[in-house]
Amino acid sequence: MDILNNHNGFYIDLYELTMAQGFFYAGKHEEPAAYDYFFRDNPFGGGYVIFTGLWDLLKSLEHFHFSGDDIAYLKSQGFKKDFLDYLSSFRFTATINSVREGEIVFPLEPVLRVTGTMVECQLVETILLNYLNFESLIATKASRIRRIAGKRAVSDFGLRRAQGLGGLQASRAAIIGGVDATSNVLAGYAYGAQITGTLAHSWVQSFDDELTAFRQYANVFPENTVLLVDTYDSLKQGIPNAIRVGRELKEKGYQLKAIRLDSGDLAFLSKKARKMLDDAGLPDTKILVSNQLNEYVIRSLLEQGAPIDGFGVGTELITGKSTAALDGVYKLAMNNDEPKLKISDTFEKISLPGVKKVFRYFDDAGLFYADCIALEEETNPHRMHHPHEVAKKCHLEGMTKESLFHRVFENGAIVEATNDTQAIKQYASQRLARLPIEHQRFEMPHIYKVGLSDQLNNLRNQIVEKLRKTI
Amino acid sequence: MDILNNHNGFYIDLYELTMAQGFFYAGKHEEPAAYDYFFRDNPFGGGYVIFTGLWDLLKSLEHFHFSGDDIAYLKSQGFKKDFLDYLSSFRFTATINSVREGEIVFPLEPVLRVTGTMVECQLVETILLNYLNFESLIATKASRIRRIAGKRAVSDFGLRRAQGLGGLQASRAAIIGGVDATSNVLAGYAYGAQITGTLAHSWVQSFDDELTAFRQYANVFPENTVLLVDTYDSLKQGIPNAIRVGRELKEKGYQLKAIRLDSGDLAFLSKKARKMLDDAGLPDTKILVSNQLNEYVIRSLLEQGAPIDGFGVGTELITGKSTAALDGVYKLAMNNDEPKLKISDTFEKISLPGVKKVFRYFDDAGLFYADCIALEEETNPHRMHHPHEVAKKCHLEGMTKESLFHRVFENGAIVEATNDTQAIKQYASQRLARLPIEHQRFEMPHIYKVGLSDQLNNLRNQIVEKLRKTI
Incomplete structure (x- = not known):
């Protein structure tokens, strides 16, 4: 739809614009500010998130603008002339620091930070949340399916059940999260992914x-014949017919690549099919399955010893079932060089003040051990505090660490980020391999340690105390 | 993203293209065919679906094509020259008959029918399912929220939690399903909907x-001041401060339009807030609420007598929680003038053969009574058969009826469909008012009668019998 390209500043919640107008007339629009993107809960009851959507977001921010039509529409909605003049020449020139796309991230820690003027930070909230929440959700779902499928092939079959045009981003995220191939031709074209379908x-x-x-x-595809065998009756007709064609292909020097089971009991049928294929001299013909699969169904199939070589996963992957959305939020952390936080009756829901970054610490085996949120100027936090359980501390002295934040956007342009989807996928896979397995299990995963440096902890507590006094 | 416009033929599952190439070399690509779009289960455990997404689909089909780049990519993927030559000049010129956008529809009945050549029918399957499944899901969800909210305002706040670029279609569907306003500025601009946000x-x-x-x-928005009162403490600080500003506005001849509660117990807080506002002489200041709302939470709030004037609904509306996707499918019904069906071990899952249409019957009060699926040439079915319970029949003689199908696309262009979102919304609302309330309740809704005409029933049974003999 042309409309999404021609009006990219309009992919926004109205209140970003009303606040922008408010900041403009309150004389605050050019005050310096910092905002953090973070989430509070891991999706799917799991133990981590794969951060995804960064490139799509940055690319969109390079072009973020309001057209003449947009300005006219806002005028018709009651926005004022001086503000609209300002908006018509608006470009997004804030600085973005972020963890790399494909990084493994955890609740409460800043994943991305925007520093710029009050208005430019505010105006990009909606598009930022829309892109990052969704792609991160789907990549994380894909990684769960990838892990449980082991070395077997996993394909994204989801486009027909995807959320409208969001299906392109969903397939991109599924690729980054670990699927081997996609049925989505546009995703194959755009992201250099293997495409699949017969x-x-x-x-x-x-x-x-x-x-x-x-x-x-x-006859038309002798080198790539995959036969769907359940149109009439898989055991009585589909598999025997596939075997017959498999033998005919063999005589001509080809090989029946695979059969696909798409209904019935996939454990039972795949065992029967394997035996029938083997008995017929077609041991290299693979068995693919599809039909309402997710990580739990795949685990169950494999536990039953189902001889399946590949899985086509649709609805549940592409919609991130059953987590409707990653709960990522975007909160003001600094305004006019003053650290800011959002207070709450629930201590867990208080946001973290100041311009921050994240250090990751590694254990002796090089695996992820803990993440420490620190203020921008800190270089070497000695210990960290549990984000809301006051007595809990964790010592970090002498541990190997890495700073996770990189400057990815500056002066209106992308500076250090990649659009190479395959490279992002590889990075995600390498990083996930360094996350101890107990954080990856599906049931009650071990909670990864995320804490606050001494300095940040003190700052947060001071501001909370001060704010509570005023109430 | 430009890519979605420039490659609209690529929003497709690969197997549509491999089959198209297969049909081409099997000499079947220009054989006449008919396909039906239908779904098997109502979403959300409800009793109906609002058919939505038609205009977006038809508009996309007018432009459906493969660019030079697309053809080059397909060549790199092993597609053959003669087929690619054919594809490079391909345009979608099939005929589409469909129920009106906004119509109330039910499981198993054809909602839309495509008749054309084998290849053109096949190639549009993915985009058709993608658009219609998603928009119909969200419109249906919105209608449930609309109904339970009664005359209170309902706003779509979902864009930040929407599925990437699918958020535009989601807001469109939410509008058609009955929300009064949306935070999504692009949806407001594109669909003439009221936009909301402060x-x-x-x-x-x-x-x-x-x-x-x-x-x-x-000061900046004296005529449209809605104050979010939970940043620090709603009762102790937010509402008292809002009241103070409300009184100051009153002195200047304005009125505090509303306060918004976004956390805490919304039933408890809204009652307290109402009393505080009334006591302060601000009885016309409305109370709006948001935070993880859905139709059940809203029902509960209203049952508790919460004096709420409007609801902002986000994640659950825009993702269609907790139904991941409408299970709409697209099945071959005729090829080369031969009726076709997909058989299954489960009688319910057998598809319906032949070129079909749907009659809707009305009771004496003008309410929807039953839908009868008939063959295209039928004019007046006397009775209908239950789709899979053999003995069940229903007499239709003498009842008022309406043919639900309209020709909406012909010779590459839209012929009878509207892009007026407000008109579609109004139609949906009028039609829903004619669906007896027992089909609309949330718990175990009464199942709406959908049946097969004598002729269709006979045709289906003959083909099933014949196919079962061959197995």
């Missing part, structure tokens, strides 16, 4: 009988 | 204190 039931139905349908397909 | 916590935090923040906002 035939549907309609192919089989459109011929007089299944055997003819299979033969015709093998 | 201020966030960051506004309040950026001033030295809450009272100053409220005053500054009221």
Whole structure:
């Protein structure tokens, strides 16, 4: 839809614009500010998130603007002339520091930080949350499916059940999270991913009988024949017909690449199918399955010893079922060089003040041990505090550490970020391999340590105390 | 993203293209065909679906094409020259008959029918399912929230938690389903919807204190001041400060439009707030609430007598929680003038053969009574059969009826469909008012009658019998 390109500043909640106008007339619009992007809960009851969506966000911010049409529309909605004049030449020139796309991140820590004027920080909130929350959710879901499938192939089959045009970002995220291939041709084209797909039931139905349908397909694609065997009856008809075509291909020097089971009990049918294929001299023909799969169904199939070589995962992957959305938020942390926080009756929900960054600490085996949130000027925190359990501390002295933040956007342009989806995917995979397995399990995963440096902890407590006195 | 416009034929599952190439070399690509779009289960455990997404789909089909870049990419993926030559000049010229956008529809009945060549019908499957499944899901969710909220205002606040660029379609669907306003400025611009939004916590935090923040906002927007009162403490500070500003506005001849509660117990707080506002002489200041709302939470709030005037609904509306996706499918019904169906071990999952349409029957009060699926040539079915319980029949003689299908697309262009979102919304609302309330309740709704005409029932049974004999 053209409209998404031509009006990219309009992919915004109205209140960003009303606040911008308010800041403008209150004379605050050019005050320096800092905002943090972070989330509070891991999705899927899991132990981590793969940070995804950064490139799409930065690319969009390079072009962030309001067109003449946009300005006219805002005028019709009651916005004022001086502000609209300001908005019509608005460009996003704030600085963004962020963890790398594909990084493994955890609740409460800043994942990305925007520093700039009050108005430019505020105006990008909606698009930032929209892109980062969604892609991170789907990449994380994909990584769970990837892990449980082991070395077996996993394909994204989700486009038909994806959320409208969000399906392109969903497939991108699924690739970064670890799927091997996608049915989404545009995602293959855009992200250099392997694309996958052969035939549907309609192919089989459109011929007089299944055997003819299979033969015709093998005739056109002798090197890439994957036959969907459940149009009529998998055991009685589909697999026997596939075997017949498999043998005919063999005679011509080809090989039936795979069959696909798409209904019925996939554990039972895959075992039967494997034996039938082996007995027929087609041991190299693979068995692929699809139909309402998720990480739990795949785990169950494999626990039952189902001889499955690949999984096509659709709805549950592409919609991030059953977490509706990553709960990422974007909170003011500094305004006019004053650290700011959002207070709450619940101590866990108080946001962290000041311009911050994150250090990651490693154990002796090089695995992730803990993340410490510190103020920008800190170089070497000695210990960290639990974010809301006051007595809990953790010593960090002498441990190997890494600063996770990188400057990715400056002066209106991307400075250090990659659009190489395959490289992001590889990075995510390497980083996930360094996350101890107990944080990756599905049931009650071990909680990864995230804490506050002494300095940040003191700052937060001082401000909270002061604010509570005023109430 | 430009890529979605420049490659609209690529928003497709690969297997549509491999099948198209197969049909091409099997000489079947220009054979006449018919496909049906239908779904099997109502979402949210409800009793109906609002059909939505038609205009977006048709608009996309008018432009459906493969660019030179697309063709080059497909060549690199092993597609063959003759087929690619054919594809490079491909345009979608099939005929689409459909129920009106905004119509109330039910499981198993065809909602939309595509008749054209085998290849053109097949190639649009993915985009059709993507658009129609998603928008119909969200419109249906919105209608549930709309119904339970009664005359109170409902706003879509979901963009930040929407699925990437799918958020535009989601807001469109939410509008059609019945929300009064949206925070999504692009949706307001594109669909003529009311937009809504005032201020966030960051506004309040950026001033030295809450009272100053409220005053500054009221100063810039005296006619549209809605104050978010939970940044520090709703009862002790937020509401008293809002009242002070409300009185100051009153003195200047304005009125504090509303306060918004965004955390804490919304039933408890709204009652307290109402009393405080009334006691302060601000009885016309409304109370709006937000924070993880859905139709059940809203029902509970109202059952408790919470004096709430409007609801801002985000994540759960915009993601269609907790149904991940509408399970709409697209099945071959005719090829080369032969009726086709997809058989299954489960009788319910057998698709319906032939070129079909749908009649809707009305009771004496003009309410929806039953839908009868018939063959295209039928004019007046006398009775209908339950789709899979053999003995169940329903007499239709003498009842008022309406044919639900309209020709909406022909010769590459839209012929009878509207892009007037407000008109579609109004139609949906009028039609929903004619659906008996027992089909609209949330718990175990009464199942709406959908059946097969004598002719269709006979045709289906004959084909099933014949196919089962061959297995």
